[in-house]
Amino acid sequence: MRNIKLVLQYDGTGYHGWQIQPDKKTVCGIFKQSLSRLINESPVIHASSRTDSGVHALCQVVNFRTASHIPAESIRTALNSMLPEDICVVSVENTGQDFHACYSAKSRMYRYTIRNASVPSPFDRQYSYHYPFKLDIADMAEAAEHILGTHDFSAFKSARGEKSNRVRTVFSAEISARGEYVRFEISADGFLTYMVRNIAGTLLEIGRGKIPPFGIKDILSSKDRCKAGPTLPARGLFLVHVGYGSDLLK
Amino acid sequence: MRNIKLVLQYDGTGYHGWQIQPDKKTVCGIFKQSLSRLINESPVIHASSRTDSGVHALCQVVNFRTASHIPAESIRTALNSMLPEDICVVSVENTGQDFHACYSAKSRMYRYTIRNASVPSPFDRQYSYHYPFKLDIADMAEAAEHILGTHDFSAFKSARGEKSNRVRTVFSAEISARGEYVRFEISADGFLTYMVRNIAGTLLEIGRGKIPPFGIKDILSSKDRCKAGPTLPARGLFLVHVGYGSDLLK
Numbered sequence A, B: 001m002r003n004i005k006l007v008l009q010y011d012g013t014g015y016h017g018w019q020i021q022p023d024k025k026t027v028c029g030i031f032k033q034s035l036s037r038l039i040n041e042s043p044v045i046h047a048s049s050r051t052d053s054g055v056h057a058l059c060q061v062v063n064f065r066t067a068s069h070i071p072a073e074s075i076r077t078a079l080n081s082m083l084p085e086d087i088c089v090v091s092v093e094n095t096g097q098d099f100h101a102c103y104s105a106k107s108r109m110y111r112y113t114i115r116n117a118s119v120p121s122p123f124d125r126q127y128s129y130h131y132p133f134k135l136d137i138a139d140m141a142e143a144a145e146h147i148l149g150t151h152d153f154s155a156f157k158s159a160r161g162e163k164s165n166r167v168r169t170v171f172s173a174e175i176s177a178r179g180e181y182v183r184f185e186i187s188a189d190g191f192l193t194y195m196v197r198n199i200a201g202t203l204l205e206i207g208r209g210k211i212p213p214f215g216i217k218d219i220l221s222s223k224d225r226c227k228a229g230p231t232l233p234a235r236g237l238f239l240v241h242v243g244y245g246s247d248l249l250k
Helices: A027-039 A072-082 A137-145 A195-207 A215-222 B027-039 B072-082 B137-145 B195-207 B215-222
Strands: A002-010 A056-066 A087-095 A107-115 A149-152 A167-178 A181-188 A237-243 B002-010 B056-066 B087-095 B107-115 B149-152 B167-178 B181-188 B237-243
Touching: A002 A027, A002 A072, A027 A056, A027 A072, A027 A087, A072 A087, A107 A195, A137 A167, A137 A181, A137 A195, A167 A195, A181 A195, A181 A237, A195 A215, A195 A237, B002 B027, B002 B072, B027 B056, B027 B072, B027 B087, B072 B087, B107 B195, B137 B167, B137 B181, B137 B195, B167 B195, B181 B195, B181 B237, B195 B215, B195 B237
Parallel strands: A056 A237, B056 B237
Antiparallel strands: A002 A056, A002 A087, A107 A181, A107 A237, A149 A167, A167 A181, B002 B056, B002 B087, B107 B181, B107 B237, B149 B167, B167 B181
């Protein structure tokens, strides 16, 4: 059995997230339909991250085992002609038997994009969160630094989220502003459900001056979800990178 | 009666073009609904261009007359809260009685965007045309120059298009390439139906080497639609600028 590593991009707007669910259109569900038809098997698909409903991916890494002899490049071309336009296969390669898209991953990077302008844009409304109020970027960047390192992220969990082990290690957390766009990029060994969107919502409150930059330390140590900012909408969130081994800190 | 000039942006994906049509969702139809509710009148709306079904606008200029006393900036804010997310009002101003969004316009600029990459992108599929074959950009740019000036553009009309007066003056026609994107920008005093998409389709044939760059001169002088390339899809086309008076050649 070959072990195939495959990288996907998708626009999550029309999907109930990655994970297969009964009676719901999900990215993995639609992807698996096409893949199963192509290789005439029904493989188990492992993914680097279970993106939530409406979240996008520039780089979702998956792997599956198959007895098929179809060359990797032909799998890519065939799948792209079968898949709907909002899901694309970027690359396909044969990989070692040990590779597991989720368990082998050492880091995931997510990006949250805020469009900070008075007028909304019809063109990136599905890929950013429109926020018309003035933001202090330096304060947001300072606050982002306070979440670096290993912490219990209970204050940024979701109501329905993880019951235990809410400790994660954040490798990088950066705010950048360019034109009308403010981006928050965060890389960690893993994320709690809604963690990126909750941190981004808190950084917005800081950018508006409602919370001082160091306030995020108190929120973090309180482990109290009620102290943090709102969960920002899924539309602004992208899975942008998954690190395996040597590119851990990238 | 005040004469109001208003600039709109819209994602044309979900609309049957600009112009109001019975039983069809059109940009002007939806816009007029919100405007009429706001000012409690049913004004005649003049627009710089009647964009076709699926075509987008970064800058659609309209004007209408109203007895309403609502300040211009409040009209903008109110309309943006009433309109769907795929239509936005960029600016509103009181203008002179002589101003007419269509008749006062001296030039319109359209942009056609081609995504020239082997793999399609899920994120700009609604805003560009994916074309995976290698293109000779220099040949396309050379060909574009041949359409400058005043010509009978019958060879680039649509089947259902203008019956007479197919003479237009092209002020600028440029090809630019950046990363995976090839852009064709054309400015003229006016355009026949499908003219930009038909010229863009012909430029693609030239870029692939099927027609030599000077071949576009023969196509133009033949006035024969059958000699030109295919009509490219609406999704890649944007109305980007309308020139009034002093900014004629911009």
